[in-house]
Structures are given as structure tokens and as C-alpha cells.
Amino acid sequence: MAGKTLFDKIWDKHVVHEVENGPQVLYIDRHFIHEVTSPQAFDGLRKRGIGVFRPAQTVATADHNVPTENQHLPIKDELSRRQVEALISNCKEFGVELYGLGHPWQGIVHVIGPELGITQPGMTIVCGDSHTSTHGAFGSIAFGIGTSEVEQVFATQCVLQKKPKRLKIDINGELKKGVVSKDIILYIISQLTTGGCTGYFVEFTGSTIKSLSMEARMTICNMSIEMGARGGLIAPDETTFEYLRGREFAPKGEEWDKKVAEWQQLKTDEDAAFDKEYHFSAEDIEPMITYGTNPGMGIGIAQNIPMTSNGHTDPALRKALEYMDLKGGTQLLGKKIDYVFIGSCTNSRIEDLRMVADLVKGKRKADHVHAMIIPGSKQVEQQARREGLDKILESAGFELRQPGCSACLGMNEDRVPKGKYCVSTSNRNFEGRQGPGARTMLASPLTAAAAALNGYITDVREMIN
Amino acid sequence: MEKFTTLISTCVPLPYEDIDTDQIIPARFLKATTREGFGDKLFCDWRYDETGKPDPDFVLNQDKYKGSILVAGKNFGCGSSREHAAWAIHDFGFKVVISSFFADIFKNNALNNGLLPVQVTESFLNNIFSILDDDHEAQIKVDLENEEVTLMESNLTENFEINPYKKLCLQKGYDDIDFLLSKLEQVEAFEFSLMKV
Numbered sequence: 101m102a103g104k105t106l107f108d109k110i111w112d113k114h115v116v117h118e119v120e121n122g123p124q125v126l127y128i129d130r131h132f133i134h135e136v137t138s139p140q141a142f143d144g145l146r147k148r149g150i151g152v153f154r155p156a157q158t159v160a161t162a163d164h165n166v167p168t169e170n171q172h173l174p175i176k177d178e179l180s181r182r183q184v185e186a187l188i189s190n191c192k193e194f195g196v197e198l199y200g201l202g203h204p205w206q207g208i209v210h211v212i213g214p215e216l217g218i219t220q221p222g223m224t225i226v227c228g229d230s231h232t233s234t235h236g237a238f239g240s241i242a243f244g245i246g247t248s249e250v251e252q253v254f255a256t257q258c259v260l261q262k263k264p265k266r267l268k269i270d271i272n273g274e275l276k277k278g279v280v281s282k283d284i285i286l287y288i289i290s291q292l293t294t295g296g297c298t299g300y301f302v303e304f305t306g307s308t309i310k311s312l313s314m315e316a317r318m319t320i321c322n323m324s325i326e327m328g329a330r331g332g333l334i335a336p337d338e339t340t341f342e343y344l345r346g347r348e349f350a351p352k353g354e355e356w357d358k359k360v361a362e363w364q365q366l367k368t369d370e371d372a373a374f375d376k377e378y379h380f381s382a383e384d385i386e387p388m389i390t391y392g393t394n395p396g397m398g399i400g401i402a403q404n405i406p407m408t409s410n411g412h413t414d415p416a417l418r419k420a421l422e423y424m425d426l427k428g429g430t431q432l433l434g435k436k437i438d439y440v441f442i443g444s445c446t447n448s449r450i451e452d453l454r455m456v457a458d459l460v461k462g463k464r465k466a467d468h469v470h471a472m473i474i475p476g477s478k479q480v481e482q483q484a485r486r487e488g489l490d491k492i493l494e495s496a497g498f499e500l501r502q503p504g505c506s507a508c509l510g511m512n513e514d515r516v517p518k519g520k521y522c523v524s525t526s527n528r529n530f531e532g533r534q535g536p537g538a539r540t541m542l543a544s545p546l547t548a549a550a551a552a553l554n555g556y557i558t559d560v561r562e563m564i565n
Numbered sequence: 566m567e568k569f570t571t572l573i574s575t576c577v578p579l580p581y582e583d584i585d586t587d588q589i590i591p592a593r594f595l596k597a598t599t600r601e602g603f604g605d606k607l608f609c610d611w612r613y614d615e616t617g618k619p620d621p622d623f624v625l626n627q628d629k630y631k632g633s634i635l636v637a638g639k640n641f642g643c644g645s646s647r648e649h650a651a652w653a654i655h656d657f658g659f660k661v662v663i664s665s666f667f668a669d670i671f672k673n674n675a676l677n678n679g680l681l682p683v684q685v686t687e688s689f690l691n692n693i694f695s696i697l698d699d700d701h702e703a704q705i706k707v708d709l710e711n712e713e714v715t716l717m718e719s720n721l722t723e724n725f726e727i728n729p730y731k732k733l734c735l736q737k738g739y740d741d742i743d744f745l746l747s748k749l750e751q752v753e754a755f756e757f758s759l760m761k762v
Contacts, residue, residue: 116755117748122730125748127755137647139598144742153749165596179596186598230646230670246648246674247600248741256745258752262728264669294583295640298669328643330669394583394643416582416638509592509645518615530587530644532610 103369105266106335107301110241110366114224116258123260129223129240130157131253132209133196135187136164136511137228141251142190154257155195159218162187162200163208165511168474168501171201180512194254205348207477207503210234210445214318215479217347221336221363226253231445231527233324236333237317238340239366241301243331264330265375267300271308273382278561280455281316282447282525282544284308285323286388286398288380294396298328300376303368308382309334314343315451322446323527326395335367387560389432390529390542392420397529401547401559404429423531424539425519432541432557439522440465440552441534442498443474444508447525447545450483456498456549457489459563465497466555472514473498474506498552510535523551567679568738572660573706573717575632577624578697584637585644586671590653592645603649604656625657629701633660636693636705640664641682642671651675661707663714665690676731677741683707683714689723692716709735 104112117125138160145151152158165180175181184201191198199205205212210231213219219235225242226232228250235242245259252259269288289296302324309317317334324332341360344350351359386400397420399405405421407428408414421428426435442448442456453475465471473493475481481503484490490500507514508526510533516522518537525548529540541557550560594606612623619626635654641664642650651674654662662675663683675682685693696703696716704717709732715722727735734740 117751119730119744122728125745125752127752136595140600140648143599148742150746153752164592177596183596183598228646228648230644232646244646244670246646246651246670246677248648248677249673252742252745255742256749256752257756258745258748260741260745294643295666295668298640298643298666328640328668394585419581509587511592511595528585528587528644530585532591533587536591536610536615 103372105368105372105374106239106303106366107241107266107333108372110222110224111263123262125258126224126261127258128157128226128253130159130213130218130225132213132225132227132232133158133160133250134164134209134229135162135183137247138250139183139186139190140247141254142194144251145194145254148255150255152194152196152254157257158196159213160187160191160196160198160200161206161209161212163503164505164509166201166504167512168504168506168514171502177512204478207479208445208448208505210322211448211476211480214238214314215347215477217344217350220344220350221340221366226259230325231322233329233331234318234322234445236321236324236331237314239333239336239363241331241333244325264301265299267297267302267329268374268377269302269304270306270377270379271304271382272306273308275308275382275385278387278546278564279385280544280546281312281319283385283388284382285320286390286395286542287385289323289327289395290388290398291380292327292378294326294394295328297324300329302329302332304332304334310337313451314339315449318449319446323395326527336363387544387547389547389557391424391426391432392417393423393529393531394420395527395529395542398542401557402431402433404431433559435521435557437469437523437551437556438520439516440469440471440548441507441522441524441526442472442545442548443476443506444526445476445505446527448474448476448480450480452525452545453480453484453489454487455545457492459546459549459560460496460498460553461492463496463553465552469552469555471498471552472507473500474514475500475503477503507534509533510538516540523548523557566734566738566740569660569679569681569709569735571706571708571710572633573704574634575702575704576634576636576693576697577630577632578694579624579635579637580694582638583640583643586642586647586650587644589642589650590647595647595649600652601656603653604658607653607657633658634663634705634707635659635661636663636690636697638664639666639687641667643668646670648674648678651678651680655680663690663693663705676735679735679738681707681709681735683725685714685723685725689721692721
């Protein structure tokens with residue numbers, strides 16, 4: 101019998117029932133919820149007169165619309181406040197644990213799950229948020245769902261899903277100077293396009309992936325959705341186990357040893373077949389930046405913005421460049437920018453903050469640039485303070501604020517004004533994503549920090565030895 | 566959920582690729598705690614200028630295009646998992662979205678709300694766009710039972726695929742939660758078997 105992929109092993113183990121000619125009933129180990137996509141699902145339960153089936157497997161936090169200043173005060177925006185209050189009362193009514201504003205574990209849902217050790221290898225994990233794919237970095241099947249599906253999981257701890265196809269993305273070799281995991285994933289998406297992996301679940305493999313820290317792996321899995329993939333995972337290894345060891349909800353004592361032995365088995369068999377494979381070389385990857393209005397519109401920082409797409413002047417490209425007020429055939433290097441946003445579930449972990457602090461230490465941002473750093477969680481924020489990163493960042497002119505999704509999607513007041521350019525470590529450069537008319541350029545924390553220092557798009561390789 | 570069988574309607578064309586859910590419903594409108602009322606904000610940043618005035622160039626503001634079928638370029642609904650996108654389209658009055666390709670999460674969300682995503686070939690989609698260019702009144706028939714989509718005037722027909730289970734749900738107006746609740750004993754047995762491992 102042919103071998104199985106890691107994805108198949110985890111998925112098949114969680115199938116409760118198969119509908120004839122239909123989807124499968126997939127059992128969910130962990131369900132994360134937040135204030136924006138859960139209220140209608142809780143309402144649904146009330147209408148049916150039922151409760152949350154397995155509240156102990158559900159964890160809530162407030163992240164999407166929370167302010168990133170003065171979190172100890174009542175939320176000023178009335179609609180946001182009501183939504184956060186609804187989360188509090190819903191969690192109370194249905195017995196769901198909430199790490200809300202003021203809680204030492206509050207933060208972006210995809211940052212706190214892993215840092216608390218709730219996310220573990222071999223699990224199925226869902227959340228009403230497309231970047232749930234982040235948790236795949238631990239060798240789990242994690243994917244975003246809609247609110248009706250959130251209600252399904254509340255009601256039955258299961259979700260009806262069609263099994264995706266298997267895709268392997270293999271990256272080998274050593275990364276060049278100034279190239280980090282965000283560049284890897286932006287490069288892959290630029291090659292495979294924004295819809296190129298729709299219908300597939302990705303396993304990232306290869307020596308480059310193996311060499312990455314957990315934070316870096318999370319950045320890669322986080323953005324699998326940006327090429328349309330249902331999710332992305334990485335087989336767990338010593339790096340994974342070391343990250344999890346001793347974390348709040350990670351197994352302890354004998355149970356830990358038993359679990360690690362189990363997790364060590366979580367890998368794709370050598371003779372397992374994927375439906376599709378792509379191979380990339382780490383040496384081909386430069387620091388990346390996007391020029392357009394979807395994450396697939398990315399280039400190496402020193403390259404020219406393309407004139408055409410697939411040999412034609414593609415209307416989508418034309419529309420994107422018009423929105424960005426950029427010209428095909430020109431370089432982005434030297435382009436003046438207005439905002440720098442370091443944060444989001446893609447790049448707001450301690451390693452990201454350290455990377456930025458390391459680059460900006462003893463330097464000062466350009467006067468005209470508004471530079472914001474939003475830590476992914478209270479724990480990240482506290483650790484940054486313990487390590488003295490706050491001092492370094494603040495004296496470089498960066499504003500270190502409180503945790504939340506913030507300017508990644510502009511649900512709170514952290515927005516980029518119309519027509520302004522923002523180099524952002526987040527995951528989406530869609531029209532208006534960071535505020536109506538905002539112009540987003542996605543990049544790594546290093547490239548974003550370099551742009552903040554100079555006030556224009558900069559090749560970070562010129563700043564490091 | 567509303568039942569769906571057959572629909573004959575004029576169409577609204579949006580011939581852009583990669584329309585993401587942030588365009589369908591921008592994040593700043595996701596603060597409601599109910600499912601209703603999102604139709605007013607559908608494609609808000611394309612539909613209105615900053616003062617809230619309708620942009621006459623945008624298709625939803627043009628009287629010549631009306632109907633319950635939205636026709637959009639490939640990779641429709643990419644990006645965020647917000648079901649608000651499906652709610653907004655449905656709330657506006659669309660019953661069907663036709664495209665040559667849909668993002669996965671959007672497709673599920675649409676089906677869970679009685680909004681039928683109809684995937685056609687690139688050439689069929691281009692045919693629709695060029696016919697709608699010449700004739701705003703052109704009608705399309707979507708026949709769920711026979712899984713057929715037909716351009717009425719030219720009688721061009723194409724089959725579309727839909728999962729048999731999802732098809733039945735739409736035809737009968739069933740929802741997934743009723744189905745899953747009927748499987749709870751099996752779920753408990755599954756949990757029990759995991760505990761024994």
C-alpha cells in the first residue's frame with residue numbers, strides 16, 4: 101500500500117462520518133473564536149435552544165477591532181465596544197474561556213494559540229479567520245471557516261468539509277543575507293499567484309523550512325491562504341517540540357514524553373504521493389515587496405514593476421497600478437513612503453520585534469514616516485519590555501502600542517489615510533484594506549524597518565553586513 | 566435557509582479578476598452582531614465616493630444593469646473568511662454568483678446561505694461578459710436540478726458542478742447544522758474511541 105502524506109494521516113484520523121457523495125464530518129480538536137465572526141453563530145445557538153457542545157475545546161480572545169492604545173479604558177467606538185461586550189456576555193453564557201482585553205494572555209488569536217501551547221501537532225484547528233492556517237506550522241491541520249461553520253463547531257465540535265487535494269512546496273538551500281521567512285512566502289505567492297493553490301492543502305518541506313524557527317514557520321503557514329490554499333503545514337520536529345516545551349497548556353511530565361513520541365511519528369511517508377508539487381531554491385529569493393493590490397503582485401526589491409502580466413497588458417495589473425499610482429517598468433527603490441506598520445498575525449511575534457530592534461538600534465526613523473509597532477499579544481509586549489526592546493524602538497521613533505489586529509485590516513482607528521503609502525508586515529495589500537484609499541506594500545519586518553529609517557523603499561541588504 | 570430550484574434573471578457584470586472579500590464588504594463594516602443589513606455596504610468603496618455619493622460609473626449604480634445574478638471575473642471571493650461577504654451579496658438581492666473560479670472559503674459560505682456559486686469555463690464567462698456588453702437585458706437561466714446554466718437569447722448552455730449533498734441542501738432548504746446535530750451520537754462515539762487510544 102502506498103504511503104500517506106502527513107495531511108492525510110491527520111485528516112483521516114479526524115473523520116467521524118462520510119456523507120455519501122458529499123463532504124466529510126471532520127472532528128475539531130481546538131476552536132478559536134474572536135469578537136467579529138462569532139456573534140451571529142452564538143445567536144444561531146440561542147435560536148435553536150442549544151449550547152456549545154464542547155466548551156473546553158473552545159478559546160476566545162478579542163483582537164480584530166480592539167484599540168491599540170489605552171486598552172484599560174472603555175472602547176470609544178460604540179459599535180466596536182458593543183461587539184466586544186457581546187463576546188464577553190456570549191462566552192459567559194456558553195461557558196467559553198475568554199482571554200479578553202486586560203487579560204495577560206490577550207492578543208491576536210493566531211499569536212496566543214501557539215504561545216500558550218494550545219496549538220499542538222496532529223490537531224485539527226479552526227477559527228472564523230482565514231489566517232488560521234498559521235497554526236499549521238506545528239504540524240496540525242488548521243484552516244479558516246465562515247460564521248455558519250463556527251456555529252457547526254459550537255453545536256457539534258465538527259465541521260462539514262470536502263477534503264482538499266495535497267500539494268507539496270519544497271524549498272531547499274540557504275537564504276541569502278537580508279532574506280527572511282516573509283520573503284520566502286511572498287516569493288512563493290508571486291510565483292504561484294493569489295489563486296494558484298485553491299483547492300489544495302500545502303505541506304512545506306525542504307532544508308530551508310527545516311532551518312527556520314517556529315515564528316518564521318508561522319509566517320509562512322500564515323500566508324498559505326494568500327495563494328488560495330485551504331491551509332499549510334510543516335511536519336513537527338525538534339524545533340517544534342522545543343518551542344512547545346513548558347508552555348502553559350503543553351503536556352507536562354510523563355504526558356509530555358508520551359506526546360513527543362507520538363508527534364515524532366507525524367510525517368509524510370517517503371512513498372506518499374502528492375497531487376501537485378513545486379520546488380524552489382532559497383538562493384533565488386531576494387528581499388521581497390509588493391507593488392499591486394493582491395499578495396501575488398510581488399517582486400524582488402531591486403526588480404522593476406512588471407509592464408505586463410503573462411505577456412499581455414492585463415487589466416487586473418493596470419487597475420492595480422492605477423490604484424497604487426505606480427508605473428510598470430520602474431523600480432520601487434527610493435520611492436517615498438508615509439507609514440510603516442509592523443504587526444498582524446503574520447509578523448508580530450517576539451522574533452519579529454527583535455529583528456526590527458536589531459536593525460534600528462541607535463538610529464532614528466525618517467521624520468515624515470509614521471512608524472507603528474503592534475505586538476501580537478500581551479505576552480509579546482511584556483517580553484519586549486523585559487528585553488529592553490521598547491526603549492530601542494521608542495528611541496528610534498517607533499511607537500510601540502498594545503496588541504490587536506490593528507492596521508492590518510483597519511477595523512479600529514489604526515488606519516492609513518487615502519493615497520498614503522504604507523510598508524506593512526501584514527498579509528494583504530487589497531484595495532482599501534488598511535483604510536479607504538490606502539496603498540499597502542507588503543514586506544518583511546526588516547524591509548519595513550529599513551523603509552522607516554530612510555523614509556523611502558530601501559534594499560535592507562545595504563544596511564546590514 | 567431559502568430553497569433554490571431554477572432562476573431566470575438579468576445579470577450584473579463585474580469583469581474583474583481576484584475580487585477579494587475586502588472589496589465585497591470592507592472590514593470597517595464588520596462590527597454588526599446580526600446577519601442582516603450588509604447589502605447597503607456591498608462593494609462600498611467601489612460604489613460610493615468618500616462623501617457617500619454613489620459613483621455613476623460603478624455597475625451597481627447603473628439602472629441598465631439589474632437582476633439576481635452577479636457575474637464576476639475569476640478567483641471571486643479570495644482573501645478573508647468573513648461570511649459577511651456572502652451575507653452582503655445575498656442581502657443586496659443576488660441569488661447566484663457566476664465566475665470561472667471561486668475561492669474555497671467563500672464558496673462554502675455562499676452555499677451555507679442559499680447563495681449559489683456557479684463555476685463556468687473561462688470562455689463561457691467571457692461569452693457572458695461580451696453578451697452583457699451588447700445587451701443589458703440579456704437573461705441567464707440557472708437550473709440547479711439539471712446543473713445547467715444557459716444564456717437565454719443565444720441558447721448557449723454549459724453544465725456546472727455542485728456537490729450532490731450541497732445540491733440537496735439548497736433544493737430542500739436544509740442546513741448543515743441540522744444534519745450535524747443528527748450525528749451527535751456518532752461524534753460522542755468518536756470521542757470515546759479517541760480516549761481509548
